[in-house]
Amino acid sequence: MTGIPDLATVEAMDAADVLRPMRDRFVLPEGLIYLDGNSLGAASSAAYGEIEKAARDEWGQGLIRSWNSAGWFDMPLELGDRIGRLIGAAAGQTVVADTTSINVYKALHAAMGLRPGRNVIVAEGGSFPTDLYVAEGVASTRAGTSILLEGVHAPDIEELIDETVAVVLVNHVNYKSGELRDMAALTKRAHDVGALVVWDLCHTAGALPVELDACNADFAVGCTYKYINGGPGAPAFIYVAERHLAEARQPLSGWWGHARPFAFEQGYAPDAGIRRFQCGTQGILSLRALKGALDIWDDVDMAALRAKSIALTDLFIQLVEAKCAGYGLKLESPRDGTKRGSQVAFAHDNAYEIMQALIERGVIGDFRAPATLRFGFTPLYIGFKDVWQAVEVLEDILRSGAWKDARFAVRAAVT
Numbered sequence: 001m002t003g004i005p006d007l008a009t010v011e012a013m014d015a016a017d018v019l020r021p022m023r024d025r026f027v028l029p030e031g032l033i034y035l036d037g038n039s040l041g042a043a044s045s046a047a048y049g050e051i052e053k054a055a056r057d058e059w060g061q062g063l064i065r066s067w068n069s070a071g072w073f074d075m076p077l078e079l080g081d082r083i084g085r086l087i088g089a090a091a092g093q094t095v096v097a098d099t100t101s102i103n104v105y106k107a108l109h110a111a112m113g114l115r116p117g118r119n120v121i122v123a124e125g126g127s128f129p130t131d132l133y134v135a136e137g138v139a140s141t142r143a144g145t146s147i148l149l150e151g152v153h154a155p156d157i158e159e160l161i162d163e164t165v166a167v168v169l170v171n172h173v174n175y176k177s178g179e180l181r182d183m184a185a186l187t188k189r190a191h192d193v194g195a196l197v198v199w200d201l202c203h204t205a206g207a208l209p210v211e212l213d214a215c216n217a218d219f220a221v222g223c224t225y226k227y228i229n230g231g232p233g234a235p236a237f238i239y240v241a242e243r244h245l246a247e248a249r250q251p252l253s254g255w256w257g258h259a260r261p262f263a264f265e266q267g268y269a270p271d272a273g274i275r276r277f278q279c280g281t282q283g284i285l286s287l288r289a290l291k292g293a294l295d296i297w298d299d300v301d302m303a304a305l306r307a308k309s310i311a312l313t314d315l316f317i318q319l320v321e322a323k324c325a326g327y328g329l330k331l332e333s334p335r336d337g338t339k340r341g342s343q344v345a346f347a348h349d350n351a352y353e354i355m356q357a358l359i360e361r362g363v364i365g366d367f368r369a370p371a372t373l374r375f376g377f378t379p380l381y382i383g384f385k386d387v388w389q390a391v392e393v394l395e396d397i398l399r400s401g402a403w404k405d406a407r408f409a410v411r412a413a414v415t
């Protein structure tokens, strides 16, 4: 594309977009440009329908019988298999349960257990912090465990991976910059020295296709409330490669992971399959909202999703750099779309205030400390004209200095 696309050009891009009809399946406030689906995905009528049905008919009328008659008990496995299609996982290896933080704990602990005699966890200094906090928690239960960080103990993670390493814990898409890691290459690098890898797919699942099985992945975790649109606090997923299932023991050995939960035996005996990565009773209403969201995903071609995601983020970068030049914004995401997730980050000294001004004008992105403006582009409900309009608003805020108003400097608890 030469020159800066004008309004007519972006409208033509929307008209040619094969994913355009998906937008009608989401519930979004009129006039809002929502560039934060990477933090909390949009609601959908399918999700509402499932919550309503589960609450009114299955809970209200079916009561306890619904654990069997409405399939509540097996839902974590059924939904896990459906998420499997988005992450390249064959059936029987993915279960929906708990939160990503808890699943990092389970996966990391189980992976350490598969590598007795090794006591090093390698992670990344720029990781989403909960992963590091949880790694500290795992290390605290195993005397002699150390954590080595990319960016602290060596510039590149590859340099930290040797025969002493039990597990590498990494984010596939960096939560801030959107930078992508090469899953196949890093997995191979770890396997070559006998280490295992736990992939955090929070900014991957539903943002771009990945192939866990084909990459020979060991463990993966991820959220469903971001790009998958499962709803606020929707339960997370955990993937364990079939070849590890028989040996992998997770530490939260609750009854839902037992081989015979309703035998009420005294001792713990893990289920033979992925069910062993469950702990206790799950939130059924949340699972049902996720089920509704996954009904939409069943109709999504992942290659088309990726192509549109790259086109949206390329367009955003091109327009911001052309129209907002000279206002102190600096691209923090990879310029090459194939190395980027579905988000774009720009650094600015006044990122917080600028984002507050954007939100007041109906363009919702988010701020990540210390100085990042982060914009998520969810191909299912964001169009090219949205991108164009968002940049118009950003340009206006920067040119007018509207963000300098004192009210935009007041910090909220959740950014």
Ligand SMILES: *Cc1c(COP(=O)(O)O)cnc(C)c1O
Pocket: 099, 100, 101, 102, 128, 130, 131, 171, 175, 200, 202, 203, 223, 236
């Ligand atoms: C959003 C996110 C999480 C969130 O963890 P929760 O337990 O759901 O709060 C974890 N890891 C990464 C990389 C994330 O982006």
